[in-house]
Amino acid sequence: MERETLEVDVLVVGAGPAGLAFAIQMARDCQEKGLEKAILVLDKAEELGHHTLSGAVMDPRGILEMFPHAETDGFPIDTKVSDDAMWWFSKAKKRVFKGALCPPPFRNQGKWIISASSMVKWMAEKAEAVGVEVYPGFAAAEILYGDKGEVVGVRTVDQGVSKSGEKKSNFQPGYDIKAELTVFAEGTRGSCTKQLIRDKKLDENSNPQIWSVGVKEIWKIKKDMAGQVYHTGGWPLGNKAYGGGWIYGLPDNRLSIGFVTAMDHGDASFDYHAKMQEWKTHPAMRELLEGGELVKYGAKTIPEGGLHSMPRCWGDGFMIVGDSAGVMNTQRLKGLHLSIKSGALAAQTAAEAFVTGAVSAAELSRFDQKFEQSWAYQELYKIRNFRQAFQKSFTWGFLRGGLDMLLGGRLPGKLGLQSDHERYTKCGDKIAEERPTFDGKLTFDKLTDVYFSGSIHEEDQPCHLVVPDPDLCVNRCTAEYGNPCQHFCPAAVYEWDPGEGEKAASLMINASNCVHCKTCDIADPYQNIEWLVPEGGGPVYSGM
Numbered sequence: 001m002e003r004e005t006l007e008v009d010v011l012v013v014g015a016g017p018a019g020l021a022f023a024i025q026m027a028r029d030c031q032e033k034g035l036e037k038a039i040l041v042l043d044k045a046e047e048l049g050h051h052t053l054s055g056a057v058m059d060p061r062g063i064l065e066m067f068p069h070a071e072t073d074g075f076p077i078d079t080k081v082s083d084d085a086m087w088w089f090s091k092a093k094k095r096v097f098k099g100a101l102c103p104p105p106f107r108n109q110g111k112w113i114i115s116a117s118s119m120v121k122w123m124a125e126k127a128e129a130v131g132v133e134v135y136p137g138f139a140a141a142e143i144l145y146g147d148k149g150e151v152v153g154v155r156t157v158d159q160g161v162s163k164s165g166e167k168k169s170n171f172q173p174g175y176d177i178k179a180e181l182t183v184f185a186e187g188t189r190g191s192c193t194k195q196l197i198r199d200k201k202l203d204e205n206s207n208p209q210i211w212s213v214g215v216k217e218i219w220k221i222k223k224d225m226a227g228q229v230y231h232t233g234g235w236p237l238g239n240k241a242y243g244g245g246w247i248y249g250l251p252d253n254r255l256s257i258g259f260v261t262a263m264d265h266g267d268a269s270f271d272y273h274a275k276m277q278e279w280k281t282h283p284a285m286r287e288l289l290e291g292g293e294l295v296k297y298g299a300k301t302i303p304e305g306g307l308h309s310m311p312r313c314w315g316d317g318f319m320i321v322g323d324s325a326g327v328m329n330t331q332r333l334k335g336l337h338l339s340i341k342s343g344a345l346a347a348q349t350a351a352e353a354f355v356t357g358a359v360s361a362a363e364l365s366r367f368d369q370k371f372e373q374s375w376a377y378q379e380l381y382k383i384r385n386f387r388q389a390f391q392k393s394f395t396w397g398f399l400r401g402g403l404d405m406l407l408g409g410r411l412p413g414k415l416g417l418q419s420d421h422e423r424y425t426k427c428g429d430k431i432a433e434e435r436p437t438f439d440g441k442l443t444f445d446k447l448t449d450v451y452f453s454g455s456i457h458e459e460d461q462p463c464h465l466v467v468p469d470p471d472l473c474v475n476r477c478t479a480e481y482g483n484p485c486q487h488f489c490p491a492a493v494y495e496w497d498p499g500e501g502e503k504a505a506s507l508m509i510n511a512s513n514c515v516h517c518k519t520c521d522i523a524d525p526y527q528n529i530e531w532l533v534p535e536g537g538g539p540v541y542s543g544m
């Protein structure tokens with residue numbers, strides 16, 4: 001097949017906070033060093049920010065380092081945190097921990113409440129202002145390797161292919177975009193990044209990465225809570241899983257609420273969406289949301305493994321930044337500032353490599369030194385064993401986490417981790433435990449929530465959720481795990497039909513509902529689901 005080839009100097013895959021921070025810093029450093037480099041940023045979303053989802057209370061350190069005047073330069077701050085507390089839920093009651101009693105990671109006074117999606121649009125304008133080309137609507141489908149195994153670019157997804165794989169009248173082959181340096185900033189569980197980590201064994205010296213699933217809703221409520229920030233713990237998770245909720249007050253009587261659950265709980269019938277709905281039925285949540293209405297919905301996975309789960313982030317012709325690299329502070333539930341910093345540090349490394357004339361692994365490996373000397377590393381170093389301790393037991397997690405906090409991370413050692421998908425308890429085909437019912441006012445079923453995500457895909461295209469071995473679903477998964485995909489997907493993509501009489505059991509995949517959270521790619525117990533980029537579409541997370 002004839003494909004058009006586009007050549008640039010630097011290609012960034014993903015226009016999120018890390019990718020755009022990289023592009024901006026790269027353009028600035030090139031200008032300073034007298035280098036002329038064509039920098040291109042691709043994003044799979046049809047409009048910038050449409051696939052970017054976060055809470056978000058942002059630590060402004062990263063963005064202020066790059067843009068000291070961001071506040072007066074139109075940076076989209078919804079409001080600043082004026083009041084914060086930790087709410088501890090039992091089934092019917094809440095205890096409030098404020099001031100000195102609020103755990104330090106959840107003290108957020110003065111931090112910025114933002115929409116990450118709006119931030120990305122602002123950063124993209126800044127990138128274009130320094131000469132970076134930003135192309136939304138171009139999804140990288142595969143990595144292009146050179147003769148020596150170096151990364152030489154990516155191939156974008158073919159457009160206009162039917163469900164059965166035939167070329168339609170609007171067929172357009174994907175482009176080969178070649179670059180001296182390709183930067184993977186695809187966000188959480190990027191599909192190319194996953195391929196790269198596997199191909200190059202970039203995680204051979206790391207703990208496995210683990211993730212959580214964050215399910216978010218924006219509500220319009222009756223009262224003004226702008227600036228109020230609360231994190232919740234306890235019910236409905238108790239000590240069954242690591243996680244909790246957030247409540248962030250936005251201007252115009254809007255409220256960002258979300259529930260995050262770590263994926264290493266081991267329960268094959270766990271439903272992240274249903275758990276978030278159940279959380280909203282707590283009396284304290286009911287009181288907040290009473291008389292309000294749902295405005296937006298979204299879900300995404302969040303890397304939680306920390307410093308010890310980061311892969312090698314460089315190699316011949318490539319770098320990895322942001323959520324794709326796993327820079328996330330799980331204890332604070334914050335990663336945007338770290339993503340921005342990792343992008344900026346990678347750009348400084350790359351610009352120096354270009355001065356020497358080669359973006360080789362040897363030159364790009366200097367990233368490690370830069371990272372280790374940065375505040376981002378120091379922040380992650382202090383909590384490097386935090387999530388591992390919680391995977392062992394909650395008691396150990398609180399003890400070790402508390403000690404680490406007191407001693408500033410000085411406790412020695414590197415604790416190991418088990419992958420999320422290896423932790424399921426075999427449950428046979430037991431019926432999932434009782435779930436909350438959805439009343440359509442406070443709680444919503446998955447399909448209603450998908451409507452509020454704005455997600456849409458062309459129906460007549462190859463399914464972007466590939467199950468390489470469908471027999472495994474019928475012959476083993478049903479008996480061993482009860483087909484967890486029907487529970488863990490927060491968008492009702494997977495429907496399990498147990499069959500009856502002559503009718504065989506089968507898995508139905510409603511791919512057009514997909515909100516690109518990547519849960520299935522991570523959570524399948526046999527790793528039998530591959531999330532590939534669709535030809536377009538996906539959620540519309542503007543304002544999220």
Ligand code: SF4
Pocket residue numbers: 465488489490491492493494513514515516517518519520521531
């Ligand atoms: Fe998330 Fe996978 Fe469901 Fe899509 S199909 S919404 S990526 S779990």
